[in-house]
Amino acid sequence: MAGDNPKGPPPPFGFETRAIHAGSRPDPVTGARNTPIYQTTSYVFEDAEHAADLFNLQTFGFIYSRLTNPTVSVLEERLANLEGGRAAVCAGSGHAAQFLTFFTLLEPGDEFIASRNLYGGSITQFGLSFKKLGWTCHFVDMTDPENIRAALTPKCKAIFLEILANPGGIVLDVEPIAAIAREAGIPLIVDNTMATPYLCRPFEWGADIVVHSTTKFLSGHGTSVGGAVIESGKFDWAQNDRFPTMTQPEPAYHGLTFFETFGDFGFTTKARAVALRDFGPSLSPTNAFYTITGIETLHVRMERHVENALKVAKFLDGHPAVDWVSYAGLPSSPYHALANKYLPRGAGSVFTCGLKGGYDAGVRMVETVELFSHLANIGDTRSLIIHPASTTHRQLSPEQLRAAGAGPEVIRLSIGLETADDLIRDLDRALTA
Amino acid sequence: MHTLHYDDKDIRAILKSVRTIAMVGLSPKWNRPSNFAAKYLQGKGYRVIPVNPGQAGSEILGETAYASLDEVPGPFEMVDIFRSSEAAGPITDRAIALAADKGIQVVWMQLGVRNDAAAERARAAGLHVVMDRCPKIEYGRLFGELGWGGVNSGIISAKRPKMGG
Numbered sequence: 001m002a003g004d005n006p007k008g009p010p011p012p013f014g015f016e017t018r019a020i021h022a023g024s025r026p027d028p029v030t031g032a033r034n035t036p037i038y039q040t041t042s043y044v045f046e047d048a049e050h051a052a053d054l055f056n057l058q059t060f061g062f063i064y065s066r067l068t069n070p071t072v073s074v075l076e077e078r079l080a081n082l083e084g085g086r087a088a089v090c091a092g093s094g095h096a097a098q099f100l101t102f103f104t105l106l107e108p109g110d111e112f113i114a115s116r117n118l119y120g121g122s123i124t125q126f127g128l129s130f131k132k133l134g135w136t137c138h139f140v141d142m143t144d145p146e147n148i149r150a151a152l153t154p155k156c157k158a159i160f161l162e163i164l165a166n167p168g169g170i171v172l173d174v175e176p177i178a179a180i181a182r183e184a185g186i187p188l189i190v191d192n193t194m195a196t197p198y199l200c201r202p203f204e205w206g207a208d209i210v211v212h213s214t215t216k217f218l219s220g221h222g223t224s225v226g227g228a229v230i231e232s233g234k235f236d237w238a239q240n241d242r243f244p245t246m247t248q249p250e251p252a253y254h255g256l257t258f259f260e261t262f263g264d265f266g267f268t269t270k271a272r273a274v275a276l277r278d279f280g281p282s283l284s285p286t287n288a289f290y291t292i293t294g295i296e297t298l299h300v301r302m303e304r305h306v307e308n309a310l311k312v313a314k315f316l317d318g319h320p321a322v323d324w325v326s327y328a329g330l331p332s333s334p335y336h337a338l339a340n341k342y343l344p345r346g347a348g349s350v351f352t353c354g355l356k357g358g359y360d361a362g363v364r365m366v367e368t369v370e371l372f373s374h375l376a377n378i379g380d381t382r383s384l385i386i387h388p389a390s391t392t393h394r395q396l397s398p399e400q401l402r403a404a405g406a407g408p409e410v411i412r413l414s415i416g417l418e419t420a421d422d423l424i425r426d427l428d429r430a431l432t433a
Numbered sequence: 434m435h436t437l438h439y440d441d442k443d444i445r446a447i448l449k450s451v452r453t454i455a456m457v458g459l460s461p462k463w464n465r466p467s468n469f470a471a472k473y474l475q476g477k478g479y480r481v482i483p484v485n486p487g488q489a490g491s492e493i494l495g496e497t498a499y500a501s502l503d504e505v506p507g508p509f510e511m512v513d514i515f516r517s518s519e520a521a522g523p524i525t526d527r528a529i530a531l532a533a534d535k536g537i538q539v540v541w542m543q544l545g546v547r548n549d550a551a552a553e554r555a556r557a558a559g560l561h562v563v564m565d566r567c568p569k570i571e572y573g574r575l576f577g578e579l580g581w582g583g584v585n586s587g588i589i590s591a592k593r594p595k596m597g598g
């Protein structure tokens with residue numbers, strides 16, 4: 001060689017290949033093919049100098065599993081790869097991943113804007129618990145992106161949304177929202193839990209950070225709570241003076257400047273080296289292992305999740321006991337065109353429907369189904385059902401229930417991988433009971 | 434300007450053949466990026482000679498610093514440039530002039546540093562040129578360490594990696 005290769009890089013590997021191989025090579029010492037579970041808290045230093053280099057972040061390596069662990073690293077690299085991002089840091093849950101993200105971005109007194117259509121737990125985390133840390137979240141109806149522009153304040157440092165929202169079959173038009181974030185010079189954060197990178201890759205539409213609850217479709221079998229933060233590597237933290245956390249010397253790290261030193265993986269490095277180090281919501285290696293194993297079949301599972309969800313949604317849509325179905329995969333959905341644009345392989349497998357019989361019919365349904373599991377989760381191989389008004393949203397008033405898309409008549413379904421006809425028969429029996 | 438692409442096998446070959454690196458713009462401050470890169474490369478067995486006129490005569494990471502490439506005694510195979518893209522031009526020209534004498538084979542410009550005209554001159558003189566890359570990150574990426582920090586190395590392989598690269 002004399003220089004760069006003008007032919008450019010070789011063709012990229014496909015999603016399926018990367019879902020199985022990214023981040024995980026055979027073990028150089030033993031040849032172990034599958035990723036070992038490194039069930040260890042800590043790692044022996046080569047010598048005192050090596051230890052110092054590791055503590056100063058001057059070399060890559062492992063100190064203590066609150067910060068890094070070789071099994072967790074494989075999951076991190078795999079997620080970064082599948083999202084088309086630069087780097088990732090995992091956390092003990094999706095909520096912990098959100099905390100790491102905002103702790104790294106915000107100072108007390110700072111603000112951010114979030115979609116009003118979010119997983120209920122995120123609304124509580126942002127609206128109530130974050131408030132105690134001095135962070136203010138403005139909730140906005142992002143189905144009209146102009147609402148975001150109107151809500152922006154000089155103290156806003158991020159925009160947060162779920163591209164495919166839990167629970168309601170709502171798809172947001174991310175491209176214009178990304179343009180607003182770019183104009184404002186602040187990062188767009190997308191929770192991609194409901195879609196997974198198989199159905200949608202938010203970085204391709206202008207997102208800067210992606211967060212996941214890996215608890216759901218990524219781990220995929222209802223085994224392991226976990227979360228992840230992924231950065232695109234394209235956000236310029238030095239474009240304005242709003243991100244001193246990235247561009248000014250960090251007192252918690254002897255004056256290290258994270259953006260200058262770590263460049264396009266500076267954000268995740270800082271989230272790990274400060275937020276994860278000091279608050280400690282780490283992912284266990286065993287949970288990482290289950291999640292890695294789950295991701296190896298993500299593409300196959302998501303195809304069937306989507307296929308089954310569409311069959312079930314169509315059935316419910318035509319059922320006399322059902323008032324409405326909110327699934328963006330149905331042509332009648334107001335979000336169908338956006339789903340075709342952002343989720344061409346399918347609109348996920350979580351959706352809601354409204355029962356004509358109201359609250360009592362909802363309670364009767366969750367108690368009558370045989371095959372659907374009545375529980376508070378999504379993204380399992382098993383089909384799941386919940387009646388939000390009598391469970392997760394119990395404490396809300398009727399008006400609040402409706403605003404949250406959880407009115408008394410609403411049932412949320414997460415369609416699993418069982419035989420679709422069996423699921424349909426089970427629902428039919430419960431609806432006509 | 435076209436997007437630079439370097440084949441992994443070429444970068445790997447450079448990192449395997451080079452042993453001594455003259456690092457132009459190496460800072461004596463421990464928390465500067467150049468110092469980070471030099472310390473890491475030392476840990477991987479490279480000798481890193483500081484070239485920094487403001488530090489000439491003093492020691493950085495245990496090595497004597499020199500004011501210019503001309504003043505470095507003895508051979509070095511690679512020049513790693515931690516300076517602006519404009520400054521990389523004349524530094525590259527000195528590397529070309531000294532290549533035969535010092536055994537220089539590679540001119541490497543750091544992340545964010547790119548000077549296509551200088552690169553063309555170096556290539557014409559028979560030198561390998563890498564621009565807008567960091568040897569620390571490339572080493573970590575190609576020899577399996579970068580992923581330890583959750584960074585996407587882009588490497589997909591079912592081959593058993595050889596220990597120590």
Ligand SMILES: Cc1ncc(COP(=O)(O)O)c(C=O)c1O
Nearest residue numbers: 093094095119166193213215226
């Ligand atoms: C879209 C979405 N984001 C975040 C979360 C929170 O994730 P975790 O339960 O892993 O903390 C959930 C959990 O239900 C979710 O559905």
